[in-house]
Amino acid sequence: MKFVMPFTGSRGDVQPGLVLASELSARGHEVTFGAPPNLVAFAEAATAGRTSVSVVPFGPDTRALLESDLVRTRIKSKNLRTRWAASAELANFGWDDMAESVLSMGAHADMAIAGTLGQELVFNYAESQSIPFAALHYCPIRSNRSMSVVPSRTMPGVVNRATWRILESMRWSSMKKRENAQRRALGLENASRPLPERIASYGGIEIQAYDSAFFPGLRQEWADRRPFVGFLEPDGGESSGSTGVLGSGSIPGSPLRSWIESGTAPVYFGFGSMPVKDPTGLVSMIEDVCARGGYRAVVSSGWSTLDERIDADSSVAVVGSVDHGALFPLCRAAVHHGGAGTTAASVRAGLPTMVCWFSADQPFWGAALERTGAGCSAKFVELDRDILAAGIETLMRPDTASRARQLAAAMTSPADTRRAAVRLIEGAVHQNS
Template identity: 65%
Template sequence: MKIVLPFTGSRGDVQPGLALAVELAGRGHSIEFGAPPNLVPFAAAATASTDGITVVPFGPDTKALLESELVRTRIKARNPRTRLAALAELANFGWDEMTQQLSKMAVGADAVITGTLGQEMAFNTAEAMGVPFIALHYCPIRLNGSMSVIPGRQLPAAVNRATWRLLETTRWRSMKKRENQQRHDLGLRAATAPLPKRISAYGGVEIQAYDGALFPGLEREWANERPFVGFLELVSTATTPGTDIGVGSPLRTWIDDGTAPLYFGFGSMPVRDPQSLVDTIENVCRRNGYRAVVSSGWSALSERIVPGSVLAITGPVDHAAVLPLCRAAVHHGGAGTTAASIRAGLPTMVCWFSADQPFWGAALVRAGAGVSMKFSTLNTGSLTERLATLLADRTASRAQELAASMTPPADAVRASADIVERAFTTSDM
């Protein structure tokens, strides 16, 4: 079977799709994987040892987008109208380019699989071709009564459902014009309902690619409607893209030369003043006797070492290899990074920026395995205070318990591939 996987977003959005692509290719399927131009080298390296996978550019350069004035300023505006307009612009950003690229990718496809972002165009393409549609969700994004749209708040089920319904309607209104233009071009009737209803009516599958244990009640509520499989992760191998962590490497030597360090990394989130951030981390570590590894992510950060205190590194990091060598993790709360720090059994501090990140911070607080705060409030005082809670024995113990309850990555990937293959069978009936 030919399966196309158009993925856009940051590395955390793309990596779960790559994990599934590798498994499906190993089962004999032909895979065409679309990745943002800035992540094509990463995707190609991650799949280099697997036959049957072709990686092609798809959509805009997401690193440039995250560093744009739209994302850095307007989407965070205090004026609600400005923010809503920015969100609508972001939802439509690169739409025409991506729909054209997807049309070429999808020729002869037997299924379409996509991530959380860009589901509308992928679904319309699958519907026009009459092939199975599968989406990977990296956090709860559909109507439910178990979880509030306000992170950390417990609200009545009816209120939760009403607010999720409002979000669905708002999203539909912002996408309706472009969606229906694409549907017209594909020979489809104009859509008259939000995407979740159309996916359900079509028989599409929305895989919850995270552990349901982090959202009590939600797994029971959705049952088989939206199957939970666990976090999808690439298997860490010698070819996995990331800073060298092998015995004798500079990073491994520094880590082994003292007490287990804290890990700091903010992934694809561009930090406005990365040098000031490192100075804050150095100050806190020096005062409290901590050591820290600081990953540059997509921020401009020079590689340097502060003797006995902080090691700042540049380039990609293989979390599966680095995090188990650390004492705790401090990061932006992306789904993939959160999964990696939980998997490593580390108490985790989420310094969130936007999107789903505060939900992951709230989930860790609820589980007793971490703390959470807005990145913009991070300073010497707030970091010192929260690290005291993070490094307490009770938090570390709960983090270990949570890690033991997680679905093994290989099982999660296999379960997802099984769902995809069952979708073929269902569509043939």
């Protein structure tokens, strides 16, 4: 079988697709995988050795987008009209180029698979070709009774469902013009309903690529309509495509490994691809808080600009991009932005976790950790020394550590997750043939 997988977004949006692409390749299938230009090298490294996976550039440079005025300023404006216009611009950013790319990427494909971002244009292509469609969701984004749209609040089920539907309608209003222009170019009739309704009517699959243990009641509510498989992560020992200090830093005798083993297990700090305005000031805050509490820390620069330093006499090491699967088992707690993949990695390692969220699905993961007792949450822009110190104190409590280990034990293994996802994908193709 041949699969087309056009993915856009940050590393956290792309990596689950790469894990699935590698598993499909291992099963003898061909995959054309689209990755943002800034993540093509990462995608190639993550699928190294999978000769039936072809990686091609797809969509805009997402690092440049995340560092743009649109994302840094306008989408966070206190003016609701400015924020709504920026959200619509972001949803449509690069649409025409991506729609054109899907046409060439998807030639002769047996199925189209999208990430959470870009589902609309990939679904329209799949419908035009009468091939099956699947999307990977990294947190709850569809109407339901179990989860509030406002992550930190508990609402009646009827209110939850109604507010989710309002959001779906708002999304459809912002995308309608672009979608229908693409549909007409593909020879399809104009759509008149939001995407979730069309996917359901078409028989598409919305795979929940995260663990239901974080969101009680949702698996039972959605049942087979939106199947849960668990987090799509590289298994232990597999490459995550990282070019950073771990794996190499996990080798005994390497500078970081030697630093970690020279004292108490450190707290991990990292904010991935999130735009941090003052990374040097953030490191200074971390140093002060850790000195106050007597902690050691590993700070990963992610997409921020920081000078790397591993000093045997310092309680804080600053490193580049890291392989979470190698580093987290060597730590005692984690503080990060709350992306789905990073949350999965820190919880799977049994680490009590503080989410300092920016936007998108991140506050949902912060609220989930608070709800399960496995961590705490704060808004990044409100972060100061006192909030950070209080958060780390929460992570160090025995009950928080115990809850984190319990949550880790409840998670689906990466191998079982991959097998479940592939069974759903292959089953959809067989059903269509």
